[in-house]
Amino acid sequence: MIELRDVTKVFPGGTQAVDGITLVVHEGEFCVLLGPSGCGKTTTLKMINRLVPLTSGTITVGGRDIQKLRATELRRRIGYAIQEIGLFPHMTVAQNIATVPRLLGWRKAKRRARVRELLGLLGLTPVDEFLRRYPAELSGGQRQRVGVARALGADPAILLMDEPFGAIDPITRERLQDEFLRIQREIRKTVVFVTHDIHEAIKLGDKIALMKEGRLIQHATPSQLLAQPADDFVRGFVGTDRTLKALRLTSVREIMDSGPLSVRDDDSLAAARRAMDRLERSFLPVVGEDGLFLGWVGRNSVLGPPSVCVGDRITPYAVLGSPDMPLNEALALMLESATGNLPVTDEDRRLVGLVSFDRLFESLRQIYVEREAGEGSP
Amino acid sequence: MRRNMILFLLLAGLLALTVWTTSLGRVGFFTMAPPAKLLAALREHLEIVLLAELCAVAAGIPIGLILSRRSFRRGAPILSAVTSIAQTVPTLALVGIFSILMGLGLRSAIVALGVYTLLPIVRNTYAGLVSADPAVKEAARGMGMSTPQILWRVEMPLAMPLIMAGIRTSTVLNVGSAAVAGMIGAGGLGEIIMTGVSLRLVEMVLQGAAPTAALAISLDRLLEIVAGRAVPRGLRRPLRREDFGRT
Numbered sequence: 001m002i003e004l005r006d007v008t009k010v011f012p013g014g015t016q017a018v019d020g021i022t023l024v025v026h027e028g029e030f031c032v033l034l035g036p037s038g039c040g041k042t043t044t045l046k047m048i049n050r051l052v053p054l055t056s057g058t059i060t061v062g063g064r065d066i067q068k069l070r071a072t073e074l075r076r077r078i079g080y081a082i083q084e085i086g087l088f089p090h091m092t093v094a095q096n097i098a099t100v101p102r103l104l105g106w107r108k109a110k111r112r113a114r115v116r117e118l119l120g121l122l123g124l125t126p127v128d129e130f131l132r133r134y135p136a137e138l139s140g141g142q143r144q145r146v147g148v149a150r151a152l153g154a155d156p157a158i159l160l161m162d163e164p165f166g167a168i169d170p171i172t173r174e175r176l177q178d179e180f181l182r183i184q185r186e187i188r189k190t191v192v193f194v195t196h197d198i199h200e201a202i203k204l205g206d207k208i209a210l211m212k213e214g215r216l217i218q219h220a221t222p223s224q225l226l227a228q229p230a231d232d233f234v235r236g237f238v239g240t241d242r243t244l245k246a247l248r249l250t251s252v253r254e255i256m257d258s259g260p261l262s263v264r265d266d267d268s269l270a271a272a273r274r275a276m277d278r279l280e281r282s283f284l285p286v287v288g289e290d291g292l293f294l295g296w297v298g299r300n301s302v303l304g305p306p307s308v309c310v311g312d313r314i315t316p317y318a319v320l321g322s323p324d325m326p327l328n329e330a331l332a333l334m335l336e337s338a339t340g341n342l343p344v345t346d347e348d349r350r351l352v353g354l355v356s357f358d359r360l361f362e363s364l365r366q367i368y369v370e371r372e373a374g375e376g377s378p
Numbered sequence: 379m380r381r382n383m384i385l386f387l388l389l390a391g392l393l394a395l396t397v398w399t400t401s402l403g404r405v406g407f408f409t410m411a412p413p414a415k416l417l418a419a420l421r422e423h424l425e426i427v428l429l430a431e432l433c434a435v436a437a438g439i440p441i442g443l444i445l446s447r448r449s450f451r452r453g454a455p456i457l458s459a460v461t462s463i464a465q466t467v468p469t470l471a472l473v474g475i476f477s478i479l480m481g482l483g484l485r486s487a488i489v490a491l492g493v494y495t496l497l498p499i500v501r502n503t504y505a506g507l508v509s510a511d512p513a514v515k516e517a518a519r520g521m522g523m524s525t526p527q528i529l530w531r532v533e534m535p536l537a538m539p540l541i542m543a544g545i546r547t548s549t550v551l552n553v554g555s556a557a558v559a560g561m562i563g564a565g566g567l568g569e570i571i572m573t574g575v576s577l578r579l580v581e582m583v584l585q586g587a588a589p590t591a592a593l594a595i596s597l598d599r600l601l602e603i604v605a606g607r608a609v610p611r612g613l614r615r616p617l618r619r620e621d622f623g624r625t
Contacts, residue, residue, distance in 0.1 A: 049520060051516070051519060051520055071522075072522045072523070072524050073522065074522070075519070075520060075521060075522030076521065076522035077522075080517070080520035080521055082513065082516065082517060082520070084511075084513030084516075085513065085517070086511065086513035086514045086515075086516055086517030086518070087514070087517070088514060088517075088518070088532060088612075089511075089514070089536070089612045089613055090535045090536060090538075090610035090611075090612045090613050091610075091612065092612070099518075099521055099523075100521050100522065103521070103522055103523065103527070134611065134612035135612065136612060150517075150521075153521075160520075
């Protein structure tokens with residue numbers, strides 16, 4: 001746990017970078033420090049590992065006042081990753097990752113095992129090859145992975161990250177964010193993460209601390225921040241499309257229809273017509289005997305002699321959703337497709353549910369209703 | 379490959395010139411230095427160069443290092459000015475001054491040459507340490523390295539290519555300047571050159587000058603190989619002209 005109490009930083013020369021911040025980051029929580037450049041978020045981060053000395057206030061890490069610890073010891077217990085990465089160019093990937101373990105005096109065998117574990121965790125495979133490489137022999141994305149692996153080197157409980165994905169191309173950045181989320185679910189570190197990117201903050205954070213001119217403006221979960229902005233600054237910062245951003249926070253699984261909504265390919269057209277009438281739908285997904293999604297049948301295509309099977313009238317269909325997909329992506333897929341329906345399948349292409357526009361609007365309305373209620377209450 | 383070929387040809391030419399001048403034996407009234415004396419002079423020359431270089435390295439790296447520390451950085455321009463000025467003083471004058479201060483002989487020659495060739499080492503050490511990527515240093519600090527650990531494990535290895543380039547420059551400079559040491563009785567190939575000059579005997583000047591040049595080229599190439607080994611693998615790249623600075 002990290003606790004900042006009335007933390008202030010005045011730089012020599014009189015610039016007030018941080019002004020009386022009080023903030024608690026709980027064990028295993030992912031806290032994003034968000035704000036425009038110059039708002040003091042990086043300074044706040046660097047005060048936690050004493051790269052920047054604080055002017056007044058107290059910071060405790062794991063219940064201990066950081067001023068009472070030796071700076072080097074404190075830092076060895078806290079992982080640190082920065083945008084510029086700062087890999088040691090004269091050391092191999094393995095040596096880079098083993099930096100803190102070496103400072104802590106771990107034995108060679110233990111260091112080596114840890115390096116291998118981390119390379120595997122961050123997807124730098126084949127491990128044996130990456131071990132020996134030098135930073136100059138890596139791509140930007142790979143370097144950033146090594147940077148994160150190095151921060152995790154000695155398995156610290158706390159991780160400080162200063163825009164670690166800021167300098168990477170958007171596609172690689174998305175992928176690294178996804179992977180980091182996956183890793184974080186596994187390792188459950190207490191993370192303080194600096195960014196100026198609202199999308200990144202919403203995607204990664206359990207909590208977001210929005211800062212402006214050295215002050216903490218709002219500290220809330222991403223959905224609270226979107227639903228109940230504390231003031232005009234927050235409203236402006238999260239943007240007028242906050243409803244669309246909120247879609248990102250809900251997964252398809254939460255709103256999909258998972259009832260019996262499909263017909264089998266060996267059903268007769270008559271059975272399909274009956275099913276459409278019963279379910280009041282003009283399109284139905286078709287699955288095979290094994291539950292695999294095959295395509296759609298529409299009301300027009302099921303007209304015909306009852307002896308014909310549904311399987312002969314299938315409209316094949318390529319756009320599929322997955323249960324873990326956020327709603328913003330699902331919406332995009334639905335807009336692309338003509339049917340306004342998104343079949344949701346598992347990894348084996350087995351149909352598990354269905355999302356329709358109606359369903360999506362309904363869930364959006366719920367968010368609004370909750371929001372109105374939330375804004376009404378104190 | 380082509381460079382090696384040129385160096386080899388040059389070296390072969392210089393050696394041929396040395397052998398030819400030595401084989402002349404007598405020119406007019408005068409006797410050229412016999413082979414044994416030439417070899418002895420070469421050995422002395424090498425000794426002077428190596429000892430002076432040792433002094434320059436031993437003093438230059440720590441000076442460069444101290445200057446690169448944050449609290450001394452303000453002093454850096456001053457010292458760099460001082461060493462630059464010291465280098466504009468002709469070698470001849472510098473060796474002369476030291477021979478007056480410390481007496482004639484090997485010792486004052488070595489100190490004078492050491493001082494004279496300090497500059498490239500100081501400057502390159504300083505430049506190598508100061509130019510280290512700030513992000514790398516910040517990462518090192520953020521991970522809990524102490525100041526000496528950052529210096530020895532990060533900054534020094536990163537500065538190594540430039541430091542080695544400085545040592546190379548200074549060594550080559552030293553070989554040429556050491557010829558002047560002959561003037562104050564320190565021996566070396568300079569003595570043969572000086573004798574040749576005073577006798578107005580071009581052949582004898584060449585007999586001393588050709589092996590001096592050959593020595594400079596060989597030492598430079600040798601140090602290039604050594605430097606290649608001393609530089610950490612991740613940093614190896616062909617040196618650029620600016621690595622050597624002004625000389």
